[in-house]
Amino acid sequence: MTDPKRIRNFAIISHIDHGKSTLADRFLDLTHAVPEREMREQFLDRMDLERERGITIKAQAVRLRYELDGVEYVLNLIDTPGHVDFTYEVSRALAACEGAILLVDAAQGVEAQTLANFHLAEGAGLAIVPAANKIDLPAADQAEAVRELAELTGQPEDAILRISGKTGAGVEELLRAVIERVPPPAGDAEAPPRALIFDSAHDAYRGVIAYIRMVDGRLPSRSKIRLMAERLDVEAEEVGVFAPDATPVDALGVGEVGYLVTGVKDVRQAKVGDTVTLARPRAAEALPGYREPKPMVWSGLYPVERGDYARLRDALEKLHLSDAALVFEPESSQALGFGFRCGFLGLLHMEIVRERLEREFDLSLIATAPNVSFHVVRGDDVLEVHNPSEMPPPATFDRIEEPTVIATVVAPSEYMGPVMELCQSRRGSMEEMRYLSPERVELHYLLPLGEIIFDFFDQLKSRTRGYASLDYEHRGYEAADLVRVDVLLHGEPVDAFSSVVHREKAQQYGRRMVERLRELIPRQLFDVAIQATIGSRIVARETVKAKRKDVLAKCYGGDITRKRKLLERQKEGKRKMRRVGKVDVPQEAFIAALRVDQGSGT
Amino acid sequence: MNAGVYVHVPFCLTRCGYCDFNAYAGLDHLKAPYVDALVREADLVAPDWHGTPFVSVFLGGGTPTTLPPDALVGLLRVFRERFDIAADAEITVEANPDTVDESYLRALRAAGVTRLSMGAQSFDPGVLRSLERMHGPDAVRRAFAAARRAGFDNVNLDLIYGAHGESVDSWRRTLEETLALGPEHTSAYALTVEPNTMLGRRVAAGEVPAPDPDGQAEMYEAACGVLGGAGYEHYEVSNWARPGRACRHNLGYWERRPYLGLGAGAHSWRRGRRWWNVKPPTAYLAAVGAGRPPIGGEEQLDTEDRDLERLLLGLRVASGVPSSWIPAEVAAEYVGRELARIEGGRFVLAERGMLLASDVVLAASQR
Numbered sequence: 001m002t003d004p005k006r007i008r009n010f011a012i013i014s015h016i017d018h019g020k021s022t023l024a025d026r027f028l029d030l031t032h033a034v035p036e037r038e039m040r041e042q043f044l045d046r047m048d049l050e051r052e053r054g055i056t057i058k059a060q061a062v063r064l065r066y067e068l069d070g071v072e073y074v075l076n077l078i079d080t081p082g083h084v085d086f087t088y089e090v091s092r093a094l095a096a097c098e099g100a101i102l103l104v105d106a107a108q109g110v111e112a113q114t115l116a117n118f119h120l121a122e123g124a125g126l127a128i129v130p131a132a133n134k135i136d137l138p139a140a141d142q143a144e145a146v147r148e149l150a151e152l153t154g155q156p157e158d159a160i161l162r163i164s165g166k167t168g169a170g171v172e173e174l175l176r177a178v179i180e181r182v183p184p185p186a187g188d189a190e191a192p193p194r195a196l197i198f199d200s201a202h203d204a205y206r207g208v209i210a211y212i213r214m215v216d217g218r219l220p221s222r223s224k225i226r227l228m229a230e231r232l233d234v235e236a237e238e239v240g241v242f243a244p245d246a247t248p249v250d251a252l253g254v255g256e257v258g259y260l261v262t263g264v265k266d267v268r269q270a271k272v273g274d275t276v277t278l279a280r281p282r283a284a285e286a287l288p289g290y291r292e293p294k295p296m297v298w299s300g301l302y303p304v305e306r307g308d309y310a311r312l313r314d315a316l317e318k319l320h321l322s323d324a325a326l327v328f329e330p331e332s333s334q335a336l337g338f339g340f341r342c343g344f345l346g347l348l349h350m351e352i353v354r355e356r357l358e359r360e361f362d363l364s365l366i367a368t369a370p371n372v373s374f375h376v377v378r379g380d381d382v383l384e385v386h387n388p389s390e391m392p393p394p395a396t397f398d399r400i401e402e403p404t405v406i407a408t409v410v411a412p413s414e415y416m417g418p419v420m421e422l423c424q425s426r427r428g429s430m431e432e433m434r435y436l437s438p439e440r441v442e443l444h445y446l447l448p449l450g451e452i453i454f455d456f457f458d459q460l461k462s463r464t465r466g467y468a469s470l471d472y473e474h475r476g477y478e479a480a481d482l483v484r485v486d487v488l489l490h491g492e493p494v495d496a497f498s499s500v501v502h503r504e505k506a507q508q509y510g511r512r513m514v515e516r517l518r519e520l521i522p523r524q525l526f527d528v529a530i531q532a533t534i535g536s537r538i539v540a541r542e543t544v545k546a547k548r549k550d551v552l553a554k555c556y557g558g559d560i561t562r563k564r565k566l567l568e569r570q571k572e573g574k575r576k577m578r579r580v581g582k583v584d585v586p587q588e589a590f591i592a593a594l595r596v597d598q599g600s601g602t
Numbered sequence: 603m604n605a606g607v608y609v610h611v612p613f614c615l616t617r618c619g620y621c622d623f624n625a626y627a628g629l630d631h632l633k634a635p636y637v638d639a640l641v642r643e644a645d646l647v648a649p650d651w652h653g654t655p656f657v658s659v660f661l662g663g664g665t666p667t668t669l670p671p672d673a674l675v676g677l678l679r680v681f682r683e684r685f686d687i688a689a690d691a692e693i694t695v696e697a698n699p700d701t702v703d704e705s706y707l708r709a710l711r712a713a714g715v716t717r718l719s720m721g722a723q724s725f726d727p728g729v730l731r732s733l734e735r736m737h738g739p740d741a742v743r744r745a746f747a748a749a750r751r752a753g754f755d756n757v758n759l760d761l762i763y764g765a766h767g768e769s770v771d772s773w774r775r776t777l778e779e780t781l782a783l784g785p786e787h788t789s790a791y792a793l794t795v796e797p798n799t800m801l802g803r804r805v806a807a808g809e810v811p812a813p814d815p816d817g818q819a820e821m822y823e824a825a826c827g828v829l830g831g832a833g834y835e836h837y838e839v840s841n842w843a844r845p846g847r848a849c850r851h852n853l854g855y856w857e858r859r860p861y862l863g864l865g866a867g868a869h870s871w872r873r874g875r876r877w878w879n880v881k882p883p884t885a886y887l888a889a890v891g892a893g894r895p896p897i898g899g900e901e902q903l904d905t906e907d908r909d910l911e912r913l914l915l916g917l918r919v920a921s922g923v924p925s926s927w928i929p930a931e932v933a934a935e936y937v938g939r940e941l942a943r944i945e946g947g948r949f950v951l952a953e954r955g956m957l958l959a960s961d962v963v964l965a966a967s968q969r
Contacts, residue, residue, distance in 0.1 A: 525939060525961065548819035551839055551959040553792045555918060557623070557662065558608055558861060558869030561876055561901060564911050567963055571910075574964050 001218070001253035002074045004189075008182045009076045009213065009257055010129075011093055013121055014103035015111035015469060019133045020079075023103060023165035024062075027077060028244065030171060031064040060199075061211055061257050062244040068179055075178065076257035078198065078213075080117075085346030087473060088291060089199065091120055092272050095289055096198040096213035096257065099127035099182025101174065102153065106132040106140035106162075110148045110436055111469035112410045118152060127182045128153050131161040131174055148436055185215075185255025192283045193217030195252070195260070195276040200267050202322030206237075210260045210270045212252070215287060217278075219260070220251040224279040227262075228286040230269050233279045237261045267324045293325035295343025296403060296474065297350055297453055298386040300331060300368035300496065301357070302339030304576075304587055308363055309338045315361035316340060319353060326353055331387065335496045335580050336366055336590065341387055343373075347453050366587070368496050369594050372450045375401040375477050389495040391484045394535060400500075401477040403449040406431060409460065411468035413441045418463040426451035427480075427502060447472070448480060450500075485510050485539070487517070488531040492581030496590060507532075510540040513593065520589035523547035528583055605651070605872075606658040606854045607681060609640065610865030611666040612883050615700065619734045619804070620762075622796035624867035624881050625664040632883050636865075637673045639890040641680050643864050646895055648684040651862055656685050658692040658851035665721075667701040671709035678713050685862075692850040694719055694758075699745035700737045707752035717849070718749050719758040719787075724765075725779035726772045732765045733793075739779070746783050756847060758787035763825070764818040765793050766810050773821045777828040786847040790825045791840050792818040819957055826953045837920045839956045856915045867898075874903050910967055917959045922950030932965045 014020045064075040080093040094100065100121040104110055121128060130153050132145040146160045161177060163170030195212040203209055212219075219225070225236045238261040240248040252258050262270055271293070275286035303312045316328050327343040344350040350370060357363050376383040378397040385391050391400075407428070411419050413435070420430070423445045432444040447456075452472065460468045485506050487497035497517075501509045510532025517530050521544050532540040552563055577584040610624065613636075617627045659681060666674060674695065681687060694717040695710055707718070724730050725739040742759070749757050759780055763773050780788055793813050795805050804810045826836060834842035838856060841849065854861055860872040866886035869878040877900035880886050889896035903911065909927075916923035922942075925933060928949045936942035941955030942962070951959060 525935065525941075525958070545816075547815070547958070547961070548954075549792070549815040549822070549957045550961040551918075551957050552914075553794045553840060555839075555855070555915070558855060558863050558871065559878070560855065560871070560911055560915065561869070561878075563914060564907060567910060567914055567960065570960065571964055571967060574968065 001249075001251060002256060004187065004253070004255040005184045006071065007074050007076065007185055007255040008099065008178055009078065009097045009185060009255065010099040010101060010178055010182050011078045011080050011097045011121070011126075012101045012103055013080060013094075013114075013117035014133075015105070015108070015113040015117075018103050018105040018108065018111070018114070019165045020103055023101075023133065023163075023171070024077060024079060026165050026168050026171045027064055027075075027175070028062065029168075030175065031066050031075070061242050063241045063257065066175055066179075068176060073179055074256075075175070076213075078257065085344075085349045087116075087120075088293070088345075089272055090117065091124070091289070092196065092198040094121050094124045094126060095287075096196055097124075097126055097182075098185055099129060099178065101178065102128050102130045102149065103133050104131070104145050104149055105134050106142050106145040107134055107137045109141070109145050109440065110152055110410065112408045112442075112471040113469060115152070115408055115410065115442065116471035116473065128155070129161070129174070129177050129181050130155060130159070131163050131170075133163055133165055135162050135169065136164040136167050144437065151436070187214070187254035188216045189218070189254050191216040192277055192281040193219045194283045194287055195219060196287050197270055197272055197274045197276060199272055200270050200322075200324070202267055206261050207263045207265050208261075208267050208270045208321075209246075210262060210276065212258060212260050212276055214252045214254055214256045214258075216254060216283070218251050218253050219276070219278070221248065225260075225262070226277050226279045226282055227270055227274050228277060228283070229271065229274040229290050232264070232269055234262045234264055234269075237263050266321050268320070271324050293345070295325065295327050295345065295373070295386075296449060297344045297346055297370045297372060298341060299344070299350055299370040300333065300336065300339050300341050300387070301328075301354070302333065302336040302366045302368075304364040304366055306337050311361065312340065312357070312363055312365070315357050315363060316342070318361075319356060323353070325349065333368075333389075333495045334492075335494045335578050335585070336368075337578070339366075343386065344370075366590055367594065369499060370453055371500060372403050372448075372453065374482065374500060377401060377479075388484055388498040388500045391498075391500055394483070399479045400482045402480045402482060404475050404478050405447055405449050405452065405472040406475045407445045407447050407452065407470060407472040409443045409445070409468055409470055410436065411441060411443070411464050413439055415464040415468060416441050416443070419443060419460065419468060422456075422459055422463055423447060426456060446475065448478075448502075449474070483534050485513075486533050487513050488529070488533060489517075489521070489580045489583045489585070490526075490528050492583070494580050494585075497593065506534055507539045510534075514540045514542045516593055517589070518542040518544055520592055521583065521585060522589075524583060526582075603654075603859055604657045604854075605654050605860040605862065606660065606851045607656055607685065607687075608851075608861055608863045608865075608868055609659070609661045609666075609677065609681075610863065610868040611636075611661060611663040611669060612866050613663065613668045614665045615668060615698065616734070616736060617800075619800040620765075620793060620796070622799050622802075623664065626883065629883060632887065633669055633673075635887055635891075636883060637669065637677065639887050640677060640864055642890050642893075643896065644680055644684045646890070646893070647862065647864075651685060654686060654860065654862075656687045656691060656862075658854060659687060659694070660851040661695045662719075663696055665698045665701060666695050667697040667706065671706045674715075675709055675713040678715070682714075692716055694849070694851060696721065697745070698737070699741040702745055702748065704748040704751050707749050707754065711753045715754075717756040717758065717787075718754045719760065719789075719849075720745060720749070722746075722759040722780070723762045724768070725776045726768065729765050729768045729772060729776070732767045733762060743783065746785070756787070757785045758789060758849070759783070759785045761788060761790045762793050763790060763821040764813040766813075768821075770817070770820050770824055774824055774828065777825060781828065781832050787841070787843040787849060788829060788834065789841050790822075790829075792822065822957055823954070830953075835920070836953060836956075839918045839959060853919070856919050858912060858915060866896075874908070876901050876903065910963070913966060914959070914963045917949075917951055917962055918956070920950065922948045925949040928962070928966045932962070935965070936962060 012020045060079040078093050080090045130149040149160045150157045194216045195214045197210045199211040201209045221239045223236050226233050241258040273290040277283040325345045328340040331341040332338045373386040376397045377399050428445040428447040434442045481503045483503050486493045514530045526546050528544040530542045531538050614625045614627050693715045695715050696719045722742040805812045829842040837848045863870045866883045867881040879896045880898035886896045942951045
């Protein structure tokens with residue numbers, strides 16, 4: 001165990017692409033934490049998906065040894081997820097630290113995520129070490145970045161470090177500043193142990209591995225421990241530190257950061273935010289801040305091959321073991337057959353789960369358009385609905401409430417108009433506006449979550465030539481005039497196409513859906529009416545005219561084989577079609593009609 | 603069982619943009635060796651077909667009449683020697699209007715050719731240009747008159763409808779012009795865009811619009827009206843004939859009677875087995891020259907293949923299929939929409955229904 005006075009626990013917080021992972025790589029170099037031949041770019045981003053997307057999905061921790069003025073320090077760098085879907089995980093990672101490096105790309109300046117993460121870190125009482133990064137870039141405006149950081153943090157400009165994670169310039173000075181400015185952890189070494197789980201991973205052989213930050217006491221290997229929120233007693237099969245790979249130790253003491261192998265098979269039993277103590281003597285009180293993961297975005301996942309339902313169920317159960325935030329329940333759709341309604345932290349989380357299901361489990365899936373959870377309020381009863389087709393009829397409730405967010409947008413002031421227009425078109429109301437500098441403005445909007453989960457970010461980027469940045473935090477439920485739009489094929493509602501949208505946008509949504517479906521539904525032997533309805537009112541209608549010709553023109557010369565094969569292929573295509581009432585709808589029509597990028601936004 | 607012989611002649615004057623048959627322009631130097639090879643192939647396969655009665659011979663292509671008349675005459679003589687060809691067999695030669703004159707046709711008629719199938723395609727000069735056909739409408743009339751003078755009393759005109767630039771009106775005029783000549787038989791095909799053709803590439807590139815299926819359906823119905831009104835029997839999706847003049851050879855394909863294919867890429871069929879010759883003329887010449895059967899591939903049909911084939915072929919013809927082959931609910935759907943009728947225990951497509959034959963096949967063959 002290390003003397004707490006020589007420990008510093010810190011995170012790097014920044015906007016996406018401001019150089020966090022590269023800086024972490026330099027720290028590893030400087031402290032010789034990784035043998036050179038094993039070093040690879042963005043060492044901390046371990047999942048393939050993370051490296052491909054250039055983001056950190058799971059938090060990671062690494063222990064660095066660094067000597068300063070003849071004293072060896074243990075620096076625990078806790079990497080935080082870089083996406084708003086994982087705000088709670090970010091908050092837990094920050095709760096495991098005493099300080100944070102606030103990193104800003106000197107060519108970009110302060111961005112929305114910089115602001116959001118800074119406020120999270122400041123709220124958690126962390127010491128902030130601000131640094132302007134990428135000073136080697138020709139486009140870097142060090143003076144402006146330093147000015148903005150000083151303004152944001154309230155620190156004098158000469159306290160802002162100027163560094164380049166790429167060249168290594170200023171990185172040693174930054175480590176010195178971390179040691180000097182971040183306080184050592186404080187905890188009661190004699191008290192029963194308390195450790196915060198700030199992340200967890202699932203290992204096929206060893207079960208759940210909890211990433212923990214010791215607060216009080218001492219946690220020995222092979223002790224009987226208790227997970228306080230779960231009220232679950234298990235054996236600490238192994239404790240250790242990340243140096244940077246998992247290295248077992250006898251015990252973890254006050255302020256240390258490491259891991260705990262519990263042997264439990266399911267991450268839901270060792271959730272992020274929970275407190276680990278000993279079974280005896282047990283800590284009286286858990287550490288503050290534990291919260292059950294709460295899915296914000298829902299979507300139905302269906303196997304393209306109907307026979308793959310059991311495989312999908314098994315895959316979800318396996319993923320669930322390593323992803324406590326993923327929830328799912330069986331559901332069936334007339335149009336899509338048997339599948340699961342799945343809840344996610346956000347759209348990115350949804351995409352990640354879907355990609356993992358397809359990649360790691362070789363499944364081919366149809367996903368329904370994502371929606372948020374609605375509250376249907378009747379008197380004192382609140383019914384949570386997360387499938388539009390389960391929305392009760394309008395006359396049976398008092399009101400519907402939808403989740404909202406406070407969105408922070410940072411953009412050059414010349415784009416303020418387009419940003420405001422976009423937010424207003426998404427039913428946003430401005431809460432606050434502030435100039436970061438004469439050229440850049442910070443806007444805060446209250447927006448319905450349902451209005452930003454589809455293409456809001458893409459729209460924001462395209463209206464500001466890519467200059468705007470976005471972050472948001474959840475802000476409770478608010479009543480809204482929402483209606484359910486159904487889509488009928490030849491008189492039969494297609495449950496997969498139902499959507500809950502704001503009344504003013506209902507007709508637009510209905511029109512777009514029927515127009516898109518008219519292109520996608522193949523012609524049948526009869527005219528097929530495609531209608532969008534709100535209750536019994538038809539708001540849009542199109543017709544797919546009956547087909548008149550479907551025959552091979554020539555069939556002689558003896559090459560019957562080719563004709564037969566042609567029909568066999570068509571037969572296979574027809575077999576894969578889903579039947580809605582009397583109408584055959586190809587799989588692709590569902591997939592194309594449900595594509596997220598054209599979702600129910602504007 | 604009565605069988606047919608198909609002889610493939612892969613040579614053409616020019617390659618038409620829509621055609622995906624095994625046909626080539628510019629291979630004139632191969633003509634003489636190719637004719638020799640057909641004779642050798644007949645020698646090679648004749649023992650296998652000993653005792654099979656052949657009731658039809660069909661020389662198709664390509665354009666058989668790009669060969670000199672004595673070559674065709676010689677081939678027919680050889681086939682008669684090698685195979686058991688009935689005295690009253692239907693013997694058809696496909697002809698391009700630009701390649702035949704009266705003396706050529708007289709030579710064929712004298713050699714026992716009973717039926718001439720002429721690629722007229724259209725009587726509209728614009729449509730002929732759109733199809734990249736070299737001949738004009740007058741060439742068809744001249745060739746047709748020459749055929750009559752040469753003694754042909756069984757002539758087919760091939761027509762294509764729905765090319766870019768064709769309207770229902772221009773198509774009706776082509777039909778009227780056809781009636782004016784009074785052939786015994788007419789085939790009218792909807793232009794189909796095949797992917798591996800110049801037309802297919804031009805459609806894919808957006809240079810030419812794809813044929814409009816509704817427009818083609820209207821032209822099809824116009825053909826049913828005009829030809830039916832003039833006394834032609836509509837005996838297959840794309841074929842009309844005066845009573846008794848249906849093409850016996852082509853009916854053989856649809857009725858799944860055996861056939862022997864000779865020449866590059868020709869297909870053969872007998873007792874549940876289908877096999878086909880190698881497609882490139884040079885490969886065909888090499889195989890036959892080495893004394894090997896020029897077979898490029900074969901397949902044995904299983905029950906499922908057989909069921910699908912007899913359905914897809916049977917639904918094309920006016921006699922239809924046994925009603926037991928069509929599930930009751932599928933039959934009810936088509937009969938209810940007047941696209942088909944059940945008569946004498948058979949499911950028979952109406953004329954409008956014939957144009958949906960593939961849809962019926964798919965609906966009826968779903969498990």
